[in-house]
Amino acid sequence: MFELDLRSRKPIYEQLVEKLKQLIINDVLKQDEKLPSVRMLAQQLSINPNTIQKAYRELETQGYIYSVKGKGSFVNHMVITENTEELKRIKEELRKKLAEAFFIGITLEELEELIEEVKQQIARGEQDDSNK
Amino acid sequence: MFELDLRSRKPIYEQLVEKLKQLIINDVLKQDEKLPSVRMLAQQLSINPNTIQKAYRELETQGYIYSVKGKGSFVNHMVITENTEELKRIKEELRKKLAEAFFIGITLEELEELIEEVKQQIARGEQDDSNK
Amino acid sequence: MFELDLRSRKPIYEQLVEKLKQLIINDVLKQDEKLPSVRMLAQQLSINPNTIQKAYRELETQGYIYSVKGKGSFVNHMVITENTEELKRIKEELRKKLAEAFFIGITLEELEELIEEVKQQIARGEQDDSNK
Amino acid sequence: MFELDLRSRKPIYEQLVEKLKQLIINDVLKQDEKLPSVRMLAQQLSINPNTIQKAYRELETQGYIYSVKGKGSFVNHMVITENTEELKRIKEELRKKLAEAFFIGITLEELEELIEEVKQQIARGEQDDSNK
DNA sequence: GTGGTCTAGACCACA
DNA sequence: GTGGTCTAGACCACT
Numbered sequence: 001m002f003e004l005d006l007r008s009r010k011p012i013y014e015q016l017v018e019k020l021k022q023l024i025i026n027d028v029l030k031q032d033e034k035l036p037s038v039r040m041l042a043q044q045l046s047i048n049p050n051t052i053q054k055a056y057r058e059l060e061t062q063g064y065i066y067s068v069k070g071k072g073s074f075v076n077h078m079v080i081t082e083n084t085e086e087l088k089r090i091k092e093e094l095r096k097k098l099a100e101a102f103f104i105g106i107t108l109e110e111l112e113e114l115i116e117e118v119k120q121q122i123a124r125g126e127q128d129d130s131n132k
Numbered sequence: 133m134f135e136l137d138l139r140s141r142k143p144i145y146e147q148l149v150e151k152l153k154q155l156i157i158n159d160v161l162k163q164d165e166k167l168p169s170v171r172m173l174a175q176q177l178s179i180n181p182n183t184i185q186k187a188y189r190e191l192e193t194q195g196y197i198y199s200v201k202g203k204g205s206f207v208n209h210m211v212i213t214e215n216t217e218e219l220k221r222i223k224e225e226l227r228k229k230l231a232e233a234f235f236i237g238i239t240l241e242e243l244e245e246l247i248e249e250v251k252q253q254i255a256r257g258e259q260d261d262s263n264k
Numbered sequence: 265m266f267e268l269d270l271r272s273r274k275p276i277y278e279q280l281v282e283k284l285k286q287l288i289i290n291d292v293l294k295q296d297e298k299l300p301s302v303r304m305l306a307q308q309l310s311i312n313p314n315t316i317q318k319a320y321r322e323l324e325t326q327g328y329i330y331s332v333k334g335k336g337s338f339v340n341h342m343v344i345t346e347n348t349e350e351l352k353r354i355k356e357e358l359r360k361k362l363a364e365a366f367f368i369g370i371t372l373e374e375l376e377e378l379i380e381e382v383k384q385q386i387a388r389g390e391q392d393d394s395n396k
Numbered sequence: 397m398f399e400l401d402l403r404s405r406k407p408i409y410e411q412l413v414e415k416l417k418q419l420i421i422n423d424v425l426k427q428d429e430k431l432p433s434v435r436m437l438a439q440q441l442s443i444n445p446n447t448i449q450k451a452y453r454e455l456e457t458q459g460y461i462y463s464v465k466g467k468g469s470f471v472n473h474m475v476i477t478e479n480t481e482e483l484k485r486i487k488e489e490l491r492k493k494l495a496e497a498f499f500i501g502i503t504l505e506e507l508e509e510l511i512e513e514v515k516q517q518i519a520r521g522e523q524d525d526s527n528k
Numbered sequence: 529g530t531g532g533t534c535t536a537g538a539c540c541a542c543a
Numbered sequence: 544g545t546g547g548t549c550t551a552g553a554c555c556a557c558t
Contacts, residue, residue: 009556011533022228025235037545048535053547061457066271069546070542074271078235090233091246097229098250101222114223115243118230139462139470143557180558275542286499312543354497355510360418361493362514365486367421378487379507382494405541407548433530444550449532466530466557533555542545 002045012047016055017062024064024075026121035065035073062086136177144179148187149194156196156207167197167205268309276311280319281326288328288339299329299337398441408443412451413458420460420471422517431461431469458482 004015023029035041038056042049056073059065063086067073101111136147155161167173170188174181188205191197199205233243268279287293299305302320306313320337323329331337365375400411419425431437434452438445452469455461459482463469497507 013533018228021232025231038547039545050536051534054533056546067546068271068273068542069275070544071270072545078237087233087236087238090229090236091238091242094229094233094238095246095250097222097226098247099253101226102250106219106223106226110223111226111247114227115230118227118234121231122234138467139464141463141465143465145557183558186557277542315543318542351497351500351502354493354500355502355506358493358497358502359510359514360414361486361490362511363421363517364417365483365490366514366518368483368486370483370487370490374487375511378491379494382491382498386495386498409548434532435529446551447549450548452531463531464557465532468530530558531556533553535553536551538548538550540546540548542547 004045004047013051013054013058016052017058020055020059021064027124029075031075031077033075035075037072136179145183145186145190148184149190152187152191153194153196161207163207165207166203167207169204268311277315277318277322280316281322284319284323285326285328293339295339295341297339298335299339301336400441400443409447409451409454412448413454416451416455417460423520425471427471427473429471431471433468 002016002019004012004019006012008015020029020035029035035056036044038049038052041047042052045052056065056067060067060073063078064076065073066076098111136144136151138144140147152161152167161167167188168176170181170184173179174184177184188197188199192199192205196208197205198208230243268276268283270276272279284293284299293299299320300308302313302316305311306316309316320329320331324331324337328340329337330340362375398412398415400408400415402408404411416425416431425431431452432440434445434448437443438448441448452461452463456463456469460472461469462472494507
């Protein structure tokens with residue numbers, strides 16, 4: 001399920017954060033759905049529980065999930081988050097990636113195409129949501 | 133000339149590598165042109181020479197420059213990078229960031245604005261640093 | 265009647281303790297009045313009875329209620345709390361939070377607004393939960 | 397210098413975060429001043445370095461300090477932070493403390509007094525800053 | 529020597 | 544069983 005690169009220069013917990021974000025954004029993990037428990041996931045990935053914790057905590061501060069002692073960790077409603085700070089952060093990251101892309105020679109057509117793809121993907125996710 | 137962000141989480145040597153790459157790719161530094169000597173640059177930027185060294189070494193292994201003992205470092209004849217592979221990678225990363233941005237609630241207007249900004253920035257030949 | 269925030273980082277039993285304390289202090293629950301039974305309340309709030317138990321036990325050790333085997337829990341004759349000590353503590357905490365707020369750039373207008381809000385909320389007899 | 401309560405229910409790292417925030421806010425630690433290194437502080441307080449790290453990291457995400465690998469951790473310029481998200485968080489916390497204070501019976505006079513005290517304290521801090 | 533990541537293992541608080 | 548904190552100790556990346 002998760003493919004982690006233990007040799008990568010990118011820390012394991014950051015890889016985890018990214019993967020989980022993707023799952024949430026792509027609506028694989030729905031609102032209020034329970035994430036795998038820290039220990040379970042740790043065992044599954046044969047990784048130290050502390051490392052999982054660190055990832056979950058990061059996701060929590062970024063507003064993607066919330067954790068309840070004794071119960072587990074759950075996907076957050078993004079509506080509630082109203083995440084101005086996070087938006088700023090993401091926009092900055094996006095700005096960099098766009099610069100890279102233009103620099104390496106992406107065309108405006110390719111960019112428009114990409115945006116269209118993503119929009120449709122999100123739209124699909126939102127539809128799935130309606131049955132909640 | 134170089135604007136390094138000492139506070140950035142991105143290591144200084146990496147910032148240097150990026151800056152120099154961009155200068156090379158933008159043809160500000162021409163083929164076979166001599167790069168500033170390690171000591172000069174170190175003094176100019178008031179940075180440890182070792183850090184410059186590391187950046188130059190990195191650029192060498194990545195094929196952007198070559199060093200001649202006792203003479204200095206020089207810009208390599210760049211192979212027009214087989215950017216298909218690289219482009220694909222960047223596009224994939226861009227797709228993810230776009231999905232994140234939409235998910236967190238970026239508006240199309242904001243996105244257009246961002247793209248416009250980046251286009252102008254590229255036009256001016258600028259670039260950015262700083263990292264998450 | 266009770267609004268518990270299951271997502272809050274503050275444990276449910278603590279939320280319960282606070283709510284009940286306020287009800288007692290506000291004289292909504294009168295002296296010697298019987299509290300709802302553990303099972304009833306548990307069912308009503310769809311919460312584990314153990315959690316209610318823990319809250320009641322806590323209230324008992326804090327002197328707010330007393331329990332009679334086989335009969336239930338009852339509101340204690342409240343000692344008019346020696347609030348001088350408590351007031352001092354709260355004021356100190358408030359001082360710190362105010363300093364933080366000013367430091368981070370709260371304006372006097374925002375502060376006045378906040379105070380006004382809280383005053384009205386108190387007037388309405390409300391209260392809040394959720395914790396950092 | 398630091399008085400930590402190892403028995404407290406409040407985690408050590410949170411106590412550390414609070415103490416350090418206070419030092420920063422009260423201008424005991426000036427802008428760009430170097431904080432004690434993780435290991436040093438750990439030794440001084442006879443606490444595990446990881447715990448200090450956790451505190452420093454929290455302060456970093458809250459925008460109070462910034463850390464540079466190989467150099468150390470430093471007090472941030474608050475101007476740069478423009479911390480809308482943090483302001484929101486602090487305001488919420490302040491709201492709760494105000495509610496507590498009113499509830500326990502603080503008078504408006506006492507509150508005004510408190511605010512005046514804090515304002516003067518901040519004013520003093522800013523004057524000290526002018527020699528920077 | 530600096531911050532940062534990770535592990536193994538223990539213990540606590542909560543439901 | 545769940546999340547959360549803490550320790551001891553190792554190793555890495557950067558300056």
